[in-house]
Amino acid sequence: MSTRTPLGLPVATEELRARFDAEVAPPDPAAPIQLEVGIQVRDGVELAADVYLPAAAQLPAPAVVFATPYDKSTPILNALEAQLYQENGYVAVVYDVRGRGKSEGEWRAFVNDAHDGHDVVEWVADQPWCDGAVGVSGLSYGGWATWATASQRPPHLRAIVSTSPAGRWMQEIPATNGCFQLYFAYWVAAVRRRLLGLGALDLDQLVNTLPVDDIKRLIDPTGRTWDDLMEHDTLDDHWQALRWDGRYDQIDLPVLHVTGWHDHEDLLGAFHHYEQMVDQSPAADRQWLLVGPWSHVMCRWPGSEYGGVSYAAEAAVDMHAVHLRFFDRFLRGERNGLDDEPRVRLFDAGADRWAAPAAWRAATTERRLFLGGDGSLADDAAAAGPATARDYRYDPLDPVTTAFDLGAAVWEPPVDMAPTEGRDDVLCFTSAPLERPLTVHGWPRLALRATTDGDDTDWHVKLTDCPPDGRSLRVAGGCLRASHGASLERPQPVPPGEAVDYDVELTPIHHTFAAGHRIRLTITSSDFPWFARNLNRFGPIAHQDDPRTARNSIHCGAGGSVLSLPISERIER
Structure with a gap:
């Protein structure tokens, strides 16, 4: 039975008080730290970010930045990956894109990511816990954000790991050569509020709805994302502004391009960016292409099975180790042998083995x-x-x-x-x-x-x-x-x-x-x-x-x- 005051109120236990004291105690310099911060971008909008710092003795350190519309604190999508970098002596910064999660501003997919990404990279580089070397990484929307950020050439950006990003808008997504991907109805439904979730939506009803724009009534989304998909149904100025065709000669950065043969959401973007960088960029010899028998999400967490088809165990690559080694080379300057390895590694599903052709589309x-x-x-x-x-x-x-x-x-x-x-x-x-x-x-x-x-x-x-x-x-x-x-x-x-x-x-x-x-x-x-x-x-x-x-x-x-x-x-x- 707990102790009570004369008025019958329970008295706090020593355990509860100890937990409070631990929360407000000065941080242990040997322990990693997680902070939540606001990053103000050029138009005054504040973007919410989680900062994962390694132990104080390892600071200042290089930083890896991730943009997400899926809630920066979601464990499997963001927090787990950030903690992996933190454990290896990097600073990891995960921020909610404009209008999503805790970030201010209007949610309008894709439109604001370039300037916002530039400003976040430069803010990170200017912090006392960063040594000035910044990389960007991301899967899917996050992969797109890496290229949007790079297009603005932030001075402190040193390297990119981009996984299954968009590249040729309206040739890939949201329409493939004029064929609208109804998958985007499902996607807009998932991001229709600030936090990720479909609620009680009837997805069968959603995909069968005609006319297609009536889907908006079912999902009731915030912002202009759905309207953009419906109103801009050709390769017009809206989508042209999001493509970097003819401008890859301005992106002088090493890049690890990752995608999967079973990526139905956007296999094409990684190849587009890779080909353009090899053809145009001053960093043409610092482009790596890695493609496995993976679906969209599996490109970040690879396995050796998809859709009932099993592949050799070697298909299940430790992608975190691959990413970390890439950043070790280009953010820390380690000579770790990466420069001597094949620039192209492709899993041949028909032969059930990895292949390393001299170049993509060679011979x-x-x-x-x-x-x-x-x-x-x-x-x-x-x-x-x-x-x-x-x-x-x-x-x-x-x-x-x-x-x-x-x-x-x-x-x-x-x-x-x-x-x-x-x-x-x-x-x-x-x-x-x-x-x-x-x-x-x-x-x-x-x-x-x-x-x-x-x-x-x-x-x-x-x-x-x-x-x-x-x-x-x-x-x-x-x-x-x-x-x-x-x-x-x-x-x-x-x-x-x-x-x-x-x-x-x-x-x-x-x-x-x-x-x-x-x-x-x-x-x-x-x-x-x-x-x-x-x-x-x-x-x-x-x-x-x-x-x-x-x-x-x-x-x-x-x-x-x-x-x-x-x-x-x-x-x-």
């Missing part, structure tokens, strides 16, 4: 496969047969679906495409079994000749590896809204009933198709619910609610569609 030739009217992928035009067309009906109310758990914390579509390939509205083109291994290394492209009976539709393409066991494992994909085929800036209606030539870019790959396996290309007009359904009508999708069924045709044989595969001759031999 490749082109192999053309012709789409035959009989469903073949032929090695020469004559074998593809005479000119013909294969037709299918695309009904937006019965779209091709890639099944995954809408309620999962992270959307991760499966690898095996076989369950959808039996549909009448999915056209398959399959090669003969390969006589010897074939390594595809680079960016596949499809020269698609096609017809639709309306003024718009979508083309969704997948390249798969078909082993003898009947599976059809996705290794690359691409899509294009027909009206955007000639221009992402100024889409035009498609002439109904006329054959049109389209250039469909597939995602980059490094994949060995084993002997006895077949190469398959599938073409259809939907990939729901990752992508919003095209209602087969020209114009912005935001307010369309009247779907029509389209009759689409793929031209095959002589003068028809051709798949181009970049082949690595060195590895193939």
Whole structure:
């Protein structure tokens, strides 16, 4: 029984008092410290940040900065990573981007991250606990923020670790060549309030809502993020301002570029930034590219399994050790052997091993496969047969679906495409079994000749590896809204009933198709619910609610569609 005062009030225990005393006692100089601070940026807005300091004896120290819209204190997304740096003698600074978490200002995704990132880096460098060397790191939105920050060339920024960032807005996200990623409805729902969370939203109702802009009523978001997605549905000035095309020669920084072959959210951005830095930057020889068999989130916490497919144990890289070693080299100046290691390391899922080509897209030739009217992928035009067309009906109310758990914390579509390939509205083109291994290394492209009976539709393409066991494992994909085929800036209606030539870019790959396996290309007009359904009508999708069924045709044989595969001759031999 606790002691009580004469008035019957309980008396505090010695344990409670000791806990209080410990909280207000001067810090132990040998212990790490966590602080919460406000960082004022150039327009007076204050951004909230958590600062993780190592023991006082290790200060001043280099700092690694992370930007997040997902609450700076969330353990798995931010705090755990910051503590790992802290334990290794770095200062880690995690800040809520403008309008998110505890930060002031209006939440408007992507728009303010460049100037805010610059000001945070310079504020950090000016603190007595920082030695002036600052790096930036981040996954996904945080990866985008690293490039937004670097675009402003803050003087104290020394190195970047960027994982699965956005790069070519409107070619990648939030629309892929005109095809709106409905994933962004889920994302805006998750960040519709200052703290991350979906609440009691019915996600099945959300993705099936027409018109698409009515999703706003369901999620009731703050800020302008959803409005930006709906109002800026072409590659207009809004998105052009967020691209750094032609300006990579101004970014003189070493970069570790990380992504995963199974990253459906944004595999393309890392390759874009890497290629531009190698082509333009004064730091071209200080670019490292690391790509594994990982999904979007797995790129930071890699494993050796995805979508029911298992890989060699070596696929589960200790990514923290990789990041730390990179910053040890470029923030601390350690000569740790990194400069002597391969600049490109790619996991070949087909061969189930790591590969280290001399450079990305080095020593490749082109192999053309012709789409035959009989469903073949032929090695020469004559074998593809005479000119013909294969037709299918695309009904937006019965779209091709890639099944995954809408309620999962992270959307991760499966690898095996076989369950959808039996549909009448999915056209398959399959090669003969390969006589010897074939390594595809680079960016596949499809020269698609096609017809639709309306003024718009979508083309969704997948390249798969078909082993003898009947599976059809996705290794690359691409899509294009027909009206955007000639221009992402100024889409035009498609002439109904006329054959049109389209250039469909597939995602980059490094994949060995084993002997006895077949190469398959599938073409259809939907990939729901990752992508919003095209209602087969020209114009912005935001307010369309009247779907029509389209009759689409793929031209095959002589003068028809051709798949181009970049082949690595060195590895193939």
